[in-house]
Amino acid sequence: MSRVVHIAANTFREAVRDRVLYNLIAFALLLSGAAILVGQISIDIERLVVVNLGLTAVSLFGVVIAIFIGIGLVSKEMEKRTLYTVLSRPVRRWEFIVGKFLGLTGTLFVNTFFMAIGVFAALLYVSHRFQSSDAWILVALFFIVLQFLILCSLALLFSSFSSPLLSAVFAFSLFVIGSFAEDLRGFARMSRGLTQGLATAAAYLVPNFSALNVIGQVAHEQPISAHLIAYNTAYALAYSAMAICGAVLIFERRNLK
Amino acid sequence: MSGLRKVTVTASVVLLLSLASSVFLLGRLDQMRTTATLEEVLYLNSPKWVRRLSLGYTGLLADIYWTRAVQYFGSHHVVKAKDYNLLYPLLEITTALDPKLIVAYQFGANFLAPKPPEGAGQPDQGVALVEYGIRNNPDNWKLYYELGFLYYVEKKDYAKAAEAFERGAKVPHAHPLLHVLAAQMAQHAGEIQTSRMLWQAAYATTQDELIRKNAVDHLRALKVDEDITELEKIVARYREQTGLLPPSFNALIGAGMLFGVPADPGGKPYKLLADGRVELQNPEDFPFVEKRLPPEYKPAPPKLH
Numbered sequence: 001m002s003r004v005v006h007i008a009a010n011t012f013r014e015a016v017r018d019r020v021l022y023n024l025i026a027f028a029l030l031l032s033g034a035a036i037l038v039g040q041i042s043i044d045i046e047r048l049v050v051v052n053l054g055l056t057a058v059s060l061f062g063v064v065i066a067i068f069i070g071i072g073l074v075s076k077e078m079e080k081r082t083l084y085t086v087l088s089r090p091v092r093r094w095e096f097i098v099g100k101f102l103g104l105t106g107t108l109f110v111n112t113f114f115m116a117i118g119v120f121a122a123l124l125y126v127s128h129r130f131q132s133s134d135a136w137i138l139v140a141l142f143f144i145v146l147q148f149l150i151l152c153s154l155a156l157l158f159s160s161f162s163s164p165l166l167s168a169v170f171a172f173s174l175f176v177i178g179s180f181a182e183d184l185r186g187f188a189r190m191s192r193g194l195t196q197g198l199a200t201a202a203a204y205l206v207p208n209f210s211a212l213n214v215i216g217q218v219a220h221e222q223p224i225s226a227h228l229i230a231y232n233t234a235y236a237l238a239y240s241a242m243a244i245c246g247a248v249l250i251f252e253r254r255n256l257k
Numbered sequence: 258m259s260g261l262r263k264v265t266v267t268a269s270v271v272l273l274l275s276l277a278s279s280v281f282l283l284g285r286l287d288q289m290r291t292t293a294t295l296e297e298v299l300y301l302n303s304p305k306w307v308r309r310l311s312l313g314y315t316g317l318l319a320d321i322y323w324t325r326a327v328q329y330f331g332s333h334h335v336v337k338a339k340d341y342n343l344l345y346p347l348l349e350i351t352t353a354l355d356p357k358l359i360v361a362y363q364f365g366a367n368f369l370a371p372k373p374p375e376g377a378g379q380p381d382q383g384v385a386l387v388e389y390g391i392r393n394n395p396d397n398w399k400l401y402y403e404l405g406f407l408y409y410v411e412k413k414d415y416a417k418a419a420e421a422f423e424r425g426a427k428v429p430h431a432h433p434l435l436h437v438l439a440a441q442m443a444q445h446a447g448e449i450q451t452s453r454m455l456w457q458a459a460y461a462t463t464q465d466e467l468i469r470k471n472a473v474d475h476l477r478a479l480k481v482d483e484d485i486t487e488l489e490k491i492v493a494r495y496r497e498q499t500g501l502l503p504p505s506f507n508a509l510i511g512a513g514m515l516f517g518v519p520a521d522p523g524g525k526p527y528k529l530l531a532d533g534r535v536e537l538q539n540p541e542d543f544p545f546v547e548k549r550l551p552p553e554y555k556p557a558p559p560k561l562h
Contacts, residue, residue: 052316052319180309
């Protein structure tokens with residue numbers, strides 16, 4: 001277990017060294033600019049904009065980081081030949097994959113944590129005080145982290161057998177398709193015969209990102225049900241575990257010579 | 258000068274020159290392309306497609322479209338435009354992206370319904386927008402109030418207005434004024450008292466400064482309309498008694514019909530004309546007055562707050 005933790009810590013350090021957290025500066029500028037500007041050019045939506053823009057930016061920045069770092073996690077190590085040094089020590093291949101996954105999700109968690117502070121600071125600036133419904137923003141942030149878990153595992157899965165460019169294309173495509181998951185389900189319901197079978201299979205196979213997006217609800221101070229929180233958490237963990245297991249299975253059999 | 262220093266100086270100078278030229282060229286490009294070309298284009302006019310392309314981030318996109326609608330209305334309103342072609346599509350997309358954005362229904366309907374130059378002169382679209390809002394937010398009494406208000410003020414359809422207030426009054430936690438308005442509308446629809454009650458309700462049911470100021474302006478205008486009607490009745494009575502028109506308000510005071518020179522709600526005395534009509538001294542102070550404006554009076558361009 002300590003080997004997994006070491007690999008995770010190194011992955012985190014590497015991401016920080018790659019100046020991944022610099023995106024926080026762009027995020028801070030974006031949010032403070034919007035908080036000040038929107039009050040002057042629109043009507044009555046200052047709080048909404050801070051919540052919508054803040055959470056959307058947290059999500060999109062994280063998605064970009066998850067995809068672009070995730071796809072290089074294995075291939076970069078192979079390119080630099082550091083993978084061989086690691087695997088020549090008593091480190092199992094699955095430990096390497098799991099460590100990389102935990103390291104990347106840890107980076108994204110830290111990133112999200114700082115962005116969340118930014119969102120709440122901007123909210124305090126426009127509303128002058130917090131209200132109890134603001135707590136639902138934490139749930140939306142938690143769902144965004146769950147989204148990152150799924151994306152990191154998918155990026156890692158593709159990275160375990162494909163080139164970085166193709167992995168990026170696959171991961172991003174799945175993110176887009178996953179955002180349309182409910183449309184896909186609707187399409188499956190409307191189809192007949194083989195098409196229905198294929199569409200239903202696709203609808204259940206692709207990750208459902210739309211269920212993890214509650215930004216609109218929390219922006220309007222609507223509560224999120226405990227059931228949704230529980231099911232989304234379980235779903236994200238199950239889906240990530242599935243993708244990580246897939247990555248381990250492929251990587252275990254991959255010829256690294 | 259060392260090689261490195263030479264490169265630094267040259268690159269810095271070229272960078273600044275390029276920046277200045279790009280700013281200058283962009284300015285020229287903006288002049289070449291007319292404002293209308295830039296403004297009147299709605300690249301995607303299908304709410305469904307915009308919703309799909311948002312990848313689930315509909316809230317932020319709705320805020321952007323709402324800001325665009327406000328900017329579009331403001332820029333047209335300030336030049337007293339008669340054509341607001343894009344206003345309804347912009348509001349339609351905004352509310353399709355975020356059906357819970359109540360402010361878009363409330364302000365949007367007030368942008369759409371009034372006649373130009375106050376609004377776009379599209380009361381039917383205003384009603385359609387609020388009805389869509391009610392379908393998506395059936396428990397929000399403010400939308401029923403807005404609907405009744407549109408029917409009463411813009412469409413003069415008192416039966417529909419009463420029906421909307423009645424529907425709103427049944428919503429849980431509805432403002433008690435809705436019950437009163439529904440009853441008043443059914444019995445005294447066209448009366449000035451009903452209008453006053455409606456604008457008082459508009460004032461009482463919002464915290465928004467713009468809506469409150471608008472309500473106050475309307476209430477002041479109603480007071481002027483009421484004053485002028487009353488004063489002209491007194492003038493008519495004086496004429497009946499003396500067979501002459503009063504030369505000034507002093508004649509009416511002398512006859513015991515008035516206690517002093519009557520003044521508008523801003524404190525300026527009314528003008529009594531030779532033909533017995535009563536007018537405002539400064540109609541600019543009362544943008545919504547309907548009675549006895551001087552014949553040469555033309556409303557000033559509306560002020561945006």
